Amino acid sequence: MSLNITKQNGGDSPPFAVSLKDICKSFGPVRANASISLDVLSGTIHGIIGENGAGKSTLMSILYGFYQPDSGQIELDGISSAFRQPSEAIAMGIGMVHQHFMLVPNFTALENIILGAEGQKGLKTGLQLAREKLQELSQIYGLEVELDSITEELPVGIQQRIEILKALYRGARVLILDEPTGVLTPQETDQLFEILKALKSEGVTILLITHKLHEVMAITDVVSVMRQGKLVAHTKTNETSPEWLAEQMVGRSVLVNSEFAPGKPDKIALSAHNLCVSDKRGFNSLKSVSFELREGEILGVAGIAGNGQSELLSVLSGIIKPAIGAFSIGEYLFNSSQPADPAFLRQLGIAHVPEDRHAEGLILQFHAFESSVLGYETNSKLGRNLLTDPNIIKEHCSELMNSFDVRPPNPKLLSSQFSGGNQQKLVLAREISSMPKVLLVGQPTRGVDIGAIEFIHNTLIKMRDRGCAILLVSVELEEILSLSDRIMVMNAGEVVGTVDKLDATKSMLGKMMAGIATDAASASSALNIPELTSAGLKGGV
């Protein structure tokens, strides 16, 4: 890790456009930014990458004046600055283009650009002056926008240009772009990059927040990697590789790395064929995913967060239905016309430990005993017919708490009063107590303390050895490597490849997570071509 690459600032070197010194920011117990120092050279494109929740947006919001840091300083061109609100940052030449545009849909482009900066004169003359200034700006930077078009009728790429013009019109010399390509088509992305290059050549400093590695490689000069609120790496772009960056983004070595005996895969418990998921805008978050999951094995799903793993879990647990494709469990087949229902899947013995235990796994306002039966309240042991008996449920919850070492073992506390690890143990206890045939697990140890991690890992292995088929989704590479029998790597909604635990190395997985299929992986995925094809061939012969 070369942290000092741009830190050659002696007394005489040119001041940095932006210099953040020891920025700290906490939200309650969460440290979003832990003493971050970052220098951005004037007139460069500086990429800031990291997974969701790594703290990139918080850092940029501090720079833009949305948040005040708990401690630390901001310097612009060597001058110490403090912003109490965005208007002060804007006055100092900082502009931000948000991921979700802040535009009035039924205003014209021109009206949107000058909104809040109309000038003191009458609106009419203000508009005319703005028009002249904007025409100049668009010529310099190649930002062509029909100023009199209604904003909502313009394509997303043009709306983004309006946002950029808005910032430049206010005199921005430092431009922050938050995930700018998330909503763009590939062509629009290319055009955006042209604009960014033009801006750079005119001396504008650009901070690009993203989690897309190829964009970082394509356009940035310098890149900083954030992970869990800390700045973990800082390097010139032409001296690094996407694989190394991917490792930096996800790689963690703090985990206890226990060695477990391999599983004994048996019959197929779940098989997915060509699963696709698309949202309302037509964005495909899951693309033709096929795999088989066997009893007595753990199939780990690795990947940088946001590459389709969440959608995969949602489809397999019946929360969303696939657009195309199907999956089968036993003799039951589920597809878009016969979608799975979470309650029915539970009856079939599919348990699901969701990624987000606060929003899905538990109901924070419920007492622990109430959360301990979420989805299982129809269990005949817990009450007669339609009625439930709180005493029986409390007893049931006590048993779960004792056998899973949930502390404090008090069913009457609110679910929100337990620590992350104990909440997770309660969810795990609930899902496992039903003796499932298939267990879908998402981020089992996110926000969980070390002691609980070990317990959770041992529990998963124990379940596997009892013949449970486990699909483990985790962004913790160490966890995947330590628990899985096979590892399936996902990138951009697709399966890059599946490797055996014994063949897998961290660097190889890192490459695959960046979307580069390796030989071993492509070989095994070639073997995985579904039987349908070979059957078709036979028919042809």
Add this chain to the structure above:
Amino acid sequence: MQTSRLPAYVDILIIPFLNLLTALFVAGIIIAIIGENPFTALSVMLKGAFIYKGGLGYTLFYTTNFIFTGLAVAVAFHAMLFNIGGEGQAAMGGLGIGLVALSLGGVIPAPFVILLAILGSALFGAFWGVIPGYLQAKRGSHIVITTIMFNFIASSILIWLLAGMLMAPNQMSPETVSFADGVMLFKIHEILNSMGFYVARSPLNISFALALLCCFAVWVLIWRTRLGYRIRATGFSTKASTYAGYRPEWIIILVMAISGGLAGMMAVNEILGVQHRVILNFTSGYGFTGIAVALMGRNHPVGIIFASLLFGALYQGGAELDFEFQTITRDMVVMIQGLIILFSGALAYMFNPILERFFSANTPQKEMLDG
């Protein structure tokens, strides 16, 4: 529902009491300004509501209305739905009673007519709740907007029917003919008098018992049934409800049916208990006041009984104020009610921050429970 960091007894008893006291204090100032003694006024109100002849009966009669509409709001609120449509649902409940009583009265024995009419009120009210529920669940139309609109629609339907098809012949009022003999509920004073206890006449009838029964039923539903568990889970977290396989959209529709049914049964008290015919505007704002009742009663049936009693006493005692004082008019009484709704409804959580500071200073801070 916001999760309070206060001890339960503070939330349930002290805060509503403080809110009530504040409202009465402000009302007292206004009464003093117009030149009457606030304490005399208060005593007249209390005597009017509880002590004067028939006063208690009237108070409990109004209480019955508030229990039904308060329960309706509370049940919906457990699924985080704000049912403002109690007025319309109650009006439709009245129509349900009218249609059953007018078509079957005299045809089949009166007790059966009464039972079917009660069922009719619940079904019509439920139907009027289900439509906004469906629109919310399946189409995303906001339930607050649609239930308000449905109040107007219900009101217009009633006007149209009562001034047209259902209007009693040979008279000028928009109302139906009276129901057949016997199609009415027993009055409590009649029952007690026949048992030898003398009490004054009042419109209080056995719907009061029905209301209390509904309170118990709602308590069982929300805290002792699987459906109630699912309703609360959906209210707290739609995502968790989806995860658990509860189908939030169906829960929403079902909850609105139950809520509308409860509001619809308010008509049992007014129409089957007193009027014995369908009239216009018998709901006279009880549906809206139900929102304040539910808020003050913390959406719990027991709380709702007490809040309903308070509002019942206000209605009856307020009428007495109007009667006793030259300077205090009916509008003045509405103002006092408004103040109580303001302080215990809209500003229900005004004292929470102060009390939270007080209690966190006086009790050891509960540590984050780490394992």
